[in-house]
Amino acid sequence: MNRRFYTTLLVMLHVLAVNAQVNVQSVDSLDKELDLHEVVVTGTRTPKFLKDTPIQTRVITSRDIQRTDATNVMDLLTQELPGVEFSYAMNQQTHLNFAGFGGQGVLFLVDGERLAGETMDDVDFSRLTMAGVERIEIVKGAASALYGSNATGGVINIITKKMHSPWTLNVGGRYGKHNQQRYDASWGVSRKRWSNMLTANYNSLDNYDVKSDANPATRVISTIYGDKTLNLKEQMTWKASERLSLSGRLGYFFRETCRTPEMPERYRDFSGGVRSLWHISDKDVLEANYAFDQYDKSDFQRLVGLDIRDYSNVQNTLRTLYHHTFEHGDPSIGLRTSVLTIGADYMHDYLFNSNLAATKYHQGNFDVFAQYDWQISDRLEVVGALRYDWFSDTHDSHLTPKLNARYKILHNLALRAGYGMGFRAPTLKEKYYNFDMSGIWIVEGNPQLKPEVSHNFNVSAEYTRGHYNLTASAYYNLVTNKIATSLPYFQSPTDRLPYLPYSNLDRYNVYGAELGAQARWSSGISARLTYAFTREELPTNKDGQQTNNQYIPARPHSLNASINYDHAFTSHYGISIGLSGRVLSSVKSTEYRNYYDISQGTVTINYPAYTIWKLSLVQTICDAFRLTLALDNLFNYRPRYYYLNAPITDGAWFQVGLCMDIDKIGKSCRK
Amino acid sequence: MIRCIKNLLCLVVPLLLAGCEGILDGLYDEPQPIVAREGQIVVDASDWGTWHYIDFNRPDSIQSHPIPTILTGETDGKSGQYLYWFDVWGEGIRKNEFREFTPCDAQCDPEEWAIAVHRNNVRTNGGEVLETSFSSMDELPETSEPFHNMRFTPDEWSENEVWDSQEQMLLCLIPSQGINVNKVLSSWLTMDIPPMPPAFTRNPHVFILRLKDGTYAALQLANYVSPSGVKCYLTINYKYPY
Numbered sequence: 001m002n003r004r005f006y007t008t009l010l011v012m013l014h015v016l017a018v019n020a021q022v023n024v025q026s027v028d029s030l031d032k033e034l035d036l037h038e039v040v041v042t043g044t045r046t047p048k049f050l051k052d053t054p055i056q057t058r059v060i061t062s063r064d065i066q067r068t069d070a071t072n073v074m075d076l077l078t079q080e081l082p083g084v085e086f087s088y089a090m091n092q093q094t095h096l097n098f099a100g101f102g103g104q105g106v107l108f109l110v111d112g113e114r115l116a117g118e119t120m121d122d123v124d125f126s127r128l129t130m131a132g133v134e135r136i137e138i139v140k141g142a143a144s145a146l147y148g149s150n151a152t153g154g155v156i157n158i159i160t161k162k163m164h165s166p167w168t169l170n171v172g173g174r175y176g177k178h179n180q181q182r183y184d185a186s187w188g189v190s191r192k193r194w195s196n197m198l199t200a201n202y203n204s205l206d207n208y209d210v211k212s213d214a215n216p217a218t219r220v221i222s223t224i225y226g227d228k229t230l231n232l233k234e235q236m237t238w239k240a241s242e243r244l245s246l247s248g249r250l251g252y253f254f255r256e257t258c259r260t261p262e263m264p265e266r267y268r269d270f271s272g273g274v275r276s277l278w279h280i281s282d283k284d285v286l287e288a289n290y291a292f293d294q295y296d297k298s299d300f301q302r303l304v305g306l307d308i309r310d311y312s313n314v315q316n317t318l319r320t321l322y323h324h325t326f327e328h329g330d331p332s333i334g335l336r337t338s339v340l341t342i343g344a345d346y347m348h349d350y351l352f353n354s355n356l357a358a359t360k361y362h363q364g365n366f367d368v369f370a371q372y373d374w375q376i377s378d379r380l381e382v383v384g385a386l387r388y389d390w391f392s393d394t395h396d397s398h399l400t401p402k403l404n405a406r407y408k409i410l411h412n413l414a415l416r417a418g419y420g421m422g423f424r425a426p427t428l429k430e431k432y433y434n435f436d437m438s439g440i441w442i443v444e445g446n447p448q449l450k451p452e453v454s455h456n457f458n459v460s461a462e463y464t465r466g467h468y469n470l471t472a473s474a475y476y477n478l479v480t481n482k483i484a485t486s487l488p489y490f491q492s493p494t495d496r497l498p499y500l501p502y503s504n505l506d507r508y509n510v511y512g513a514e515l516g517a518q519a520r521w522s523s524g525i526s527a528r529l530t531y532a533f534t535r536e537e538l539p540t541n542k543d544g545q546q547t548n549n550q551y552i553p554a555r556p557h558s559l560n561a562s563i564n565y566d567h568a569f570t571s572h573y574g575i576s577i578g579l580s581g582r583v584l585s586s587v588k589s590t591e592y593r594n595y596y597d598i599s600q601g602t603v604t605i606n607y608p609a610y611t612i613w614k615l616s617l618v619q620t621i622c623d624a625f626r627l628t629l630a631l632d633n634l635f636n637y638r639p640r641y642y643y644l645n646a647p648i649t650d651g652a653w654f655q656v657g658l659c660m661d662i663d664k665i666g667k668s669c670r671k
Numbered sequence: 672m673i674r675c676i677k678n679l680l681c682l683v684v685p686l687l688l689a690g691c692e693g694i695l696d697g698l699y700d701e702p703q704p705i706v707a708r709e710g711q712i713v714v715d716a717s718d719w720g721t722w723h724y725i726d727f728n729r730p731d732s733i734q735s736h737p738i739p740t741i742l743t744g745e746t747d748g749k750s751g752q753y754l755y756w757f758d759v760w761g762e763g764i765r766k767n768e769f770r771e772f773t774p775c776d777a778q779c780d781p782e783e784w785a786i787a788v789h790r791n792n793v794r795t796n797g798g799e800v801l802e803t804s805f806s807s808m809d810e811l812p813e814t815s816e817p818f819h820n821m822r823f824t825p826d827e828w829s830e831n832e833v834w835d836s837q838e839q840m841l842l843c844l845i846p847s848q849g850i851n852v853n854k855v856l857s858s859w860l861t862m863d864i865p866p867m868p869p870a871f872t873r874n875p876h877v878f879i880l881r882l883k884d885g886t887y888a889a890l891q892l893a894n895y896v897s898p899s900g901v902k903c904y905l906t907i908n909y910k911y912p913y
Binding site for chain 1 (some may be wrong): 690691692693694696699700701710735749760761762763769836837838840841865867868870871872873892896898899900902
């Protein structure tokens with residue numbers, strides 16, 4: 001495996017070097033080519049060019065999404081970002097590790113809105129399909145000063161497509177191993193004052209068995225559970241005037257996972273919202289919106305035809321956001337602009353769970369925040385923000401600051417540095433859970449939990465020259481009062497089952513660094529190499545006792561690489577060939593020797609390294625048809641042991657897909 | 672402008688009022704108690720430590736007796752708890768090894784009973800069982816006579832199937848009661864690990880039970896899940912005498 005990997009790396013570096021010589025003279029719109037002119041909103045909640053934002057932001061563009069042919073956000077992030085790993089927890093619930101933070105420490109947003117529902121601390125990632133997605137913005141590090149609870153490790157904001165053309169109609173399908181099927185359709189219409197976008201997506205994958213060698217060191221998986229998902233989204237925008245627009249959206253999601261044939265698990269989500277955007281003047285913008293999200297879980301008892309719900313999380317959010325732009329400086333040499341943002345949110349959170357002490361709980365969360373984005377000079381920009389959150393359930397409140405700065409040493413070299421506090425309020429589940437986990441232990445909520453707080457320090461540098469863009473970043477997180485399950489204990493000598501209580505653990509550190517290089521040449525070749533180092537320390541409890549890792553920790557080293565060649569042979573035919581892969585180092589995890597007698601201490605389990613590569617060929621015909629052939633897991637890697645963090649693959653996986661832009665069929669082929 | 676704001680409020684207010692505890696409740700069913708129909712027995716056999724005894728002459732009075740976990744008198748050398756290691760997290764429970772025997776009292780049975788159920792295990796009171804290929808009680812022949820000359824299977828000794836405690840499952844150690852069970856009738860509900868939690872599979876076939884008094888009964892497991900989702904909550908179709 002190593003030899004193959006190093007050979008591939010050498011080939012890629014050779015191609016980089018050769019193209020550097022060939023293209024050294026060519027000058028083009030480099031920032032645009034390297035996506036630096038992408039407009040991003042997540043870091044400051046105001047639109048800014050990627051190259052100008054004081055908060056380091058990684059953007060995955062629609063071009064990247066198309067190139068990776070990703071089905072959902074898990075698929076995409078693992079192909080695009082190092083330091084991101086989706087593994088399993090317990091009964092194959094998907095668990096995210098994002099630069100040392102678990103799912104509860106990373107805030108997933110869709111167009112800036114939170115998602116309801118969780119399973120084993122993670123949102124339902126299969127909801128986040130890539131159909132109708134314009135781009136994804138990723139901000140690493142604490143961002144609670146803008147987004148509140150849960151943004152301790154970062155924010156991942158999925159921005160959906162907006163209609164600009166008079167009409168579009170796109171349909172597509174993909175087929176792969178284990179009866180993997182994907183069908184997408186989107187229909188958009190735009191008129192003078194209104195536009196509408198309807199997207200539909202259906203995915204299915206059969207269950208399949210995988211076989212590990214004898215004597216695994218810890219738990220292995222023997223069946224990979226597929227599922228069926230349906231995702232429908234409707235978005236309508238009405239431009240009431242040049243200054244005022246109103247938009248509304250509706251969404252429906254359904255997933256069925258069949259672990260037991262006669263009792264499949266069902267997951268549904270209903271979402272909706274309205275948003276108004278009012279440009280009061282050239283310098284004043286007022287946003288107001290309402291968002292609704294309901295995530296349900298049920299078991300369908302096929303034998304008797306009953307669909308019994310056992311979980312529902314409903315979030316109603318009202319938000320208002322006001323921006324005022326200040327202009328200052330000398331008009332003769334160009335004005336500088338600074339932006340004041342003031343906002344307030346109210347979220348009503350409702351949780352029904354048959355495993356809660358009282359089955360139903362309500363909580364209100366109110367917050368106010370202010371941010372000032374101060375462009376001090378052409379070179380220096382500073383953003384500071386402060387937020388106050390209040391939670392009605394236990395009357396907790398929290399004040400969260402952040403401060404970020406960007407300094408352009410040269411026109412093509414920018415330094416960024418920042419401090420951000422992150423906090424995560426204990427969820428209703430963590431406070432009131434009372435769950436007999438299959439007779440193994442009782443997971444016990446703790447109403448006395450304090451918020452988890454993280455202090456994030458980060459620095460980064462970005463250098464762009466010619467066809468190249470280099471980035472380097474480092475971060476340090478000091479986490480206090482981490483909320484997690486702690487040491488199992490027996491409440492009384494007669495207890496048959498141990499209790500696994502939620503508690504605040506002691507302080508611990510998460511730190512890491514990332515190096516990235518990308519290049520794009522006019523010959524049609526582009527390449528990207530990103531390496532991430534992550535160090536996640538194991539927290540102890542308040543008495544200094546070693547605890548079990550609740551989830552498998554982050555792999556210390558990970559690397560993602562891709563090289564692509566795009567070429568249009570004629571105006572009717574073009575190809576894109578891509579090779580992409582990731583390399584993940586081994587990781588050690590501390591686990592109890594005996595869960596019923598923790599005095600026996602812990603053992604260290606070594607989860608092995610692996611690498612997975614994908615080769616894809618996309619043929620574009622008449623600009624309207626895209627035929628994709630892909631071979632995932634190119635080197636036919638099969639884990640020796642299917643541990644919970646092993647790649648979910650049973651060997652090379654061929655996929656074929658066809659996508660049609662029906663609105664372009666007539667136009668492009670006539671050219 | 673005011674009109675626009677009014678329109679916005681018209682959209683928002685109904686959504687807010689409707690949505691605090693969610694919408695579309697009608698999609699789901701409310702758990703209702705299972706009411707046994709004629710020719711049906713409902714028994715909650717989900718408890719790990721209890722056998723439930725069914726007498727087809729008195730189907731409404733199901734008796735329950737705990738699985739003994741201590742020895743109060745002399746050991747018979749056979750009855751007791753058999754601790755096995757199962758490869759729960761690895762290859763599965765078909766791979767297992769004996770670890771320890773703890774003698775306990777023999778199972779205390781009532782005077783009159785035909786079958787006893789414990790989770791996915793079934794015993795007979797000296798009976799024998801035949802699995803048919805019929806999947807509906809209505810498809811059965813009028814009488815049991817066509818089955819009389821077929822091969823019926825009596826109960827047989829088991830020491831690693833009647834799991835009676837999960838308390839050391841994380842260590843893959845599961846104690847079982849050493850006792851006779853009917854493996855043919857027990858196949859109406861099989862439990863398999865992996866996956867974890869276990870996967871249950873119902874066998875829809877009708878089984879013919881020959882009781883020790885020579886009478887016959889037809890049995891079928893109609894359902895094994897309670898309205899609230901508890902597994903091993905059995906709904907049994909029966910025809911007796913058959």
